[in-house]
Amino acid sequence: xxxxxxxxxxxxxxxxxxxxxxxxxxxxxxxxxxxxxxxxxxxxxxxxxxxxxxxxxxxxxxxxxxxxxxxxxxxxxxxxxxxxxxxxxxxxxxxxxxxxxxxxxxxxxxxxxxxxxxxxxxxxxxxxxxxxx
Numbered sequence: 001x002x003x004x005x006x007x008x009x010x011x012x013x014x015x016x017x018x019x020x021x022x023x024x025x026x027x028x029x030x031x032x033x034x035x036x037x038x039x040x041x042x043x044x045x046x047x048x049x050x051x052x053x054x055x056x057x058x059x060x061x062x063x064x065x066x067x068x069x070x071x072x073x074x075x076x077x078x079x080x081x082x083x084x085x086x087x088x089x090x091x092x093x094x095x096x097x098x099x100x101x102x103x104x105x106x107x108x109x110x111x112x113x114x115x116x117x118x119x120x121x122x123x124x125x126x127x128x129x130x131x132x133x
Contacts, residue, residue: 028069
């Protein structure tokens with residue numbers, strides 16, 4: 001059991017969508033780290049200027065994923081509209097970042113990995129949104 005699993009299971013408030021919440025938080029954290037690493041790897045490439053848009057989207061996605069994971073992890077009296085907006089923004093950021101990283105995926109493995117993490121995060125956020133309806 002991870003600390004995340006243990007922490008969520010020991011919350012006084014136990015929502016019915018606990019599995020979707022846990023999957024979303026884990027995917028957001030994984031995506032944030034993957035995007036940070038991808039941006040760093042892009043900056044280390046031979047011509048980082050060619051990857052500026054990718055770096056920008058990596059960093060934007062990192063910020064939104066990290067914030068979304070933190071918002072979702074606060075289960076006591078959440079504001080539904082805010083949580084939904086955060087999830088929707090994260091899905092948009094992940095989609096934009098994944099699309100850009102796929103443009104470089106054949107040449108840079110870190111971009112392929114990042115796109116995969118973004119796709120997984122967007123899917124987990126959508127699953128939580130669906131569970132909230």
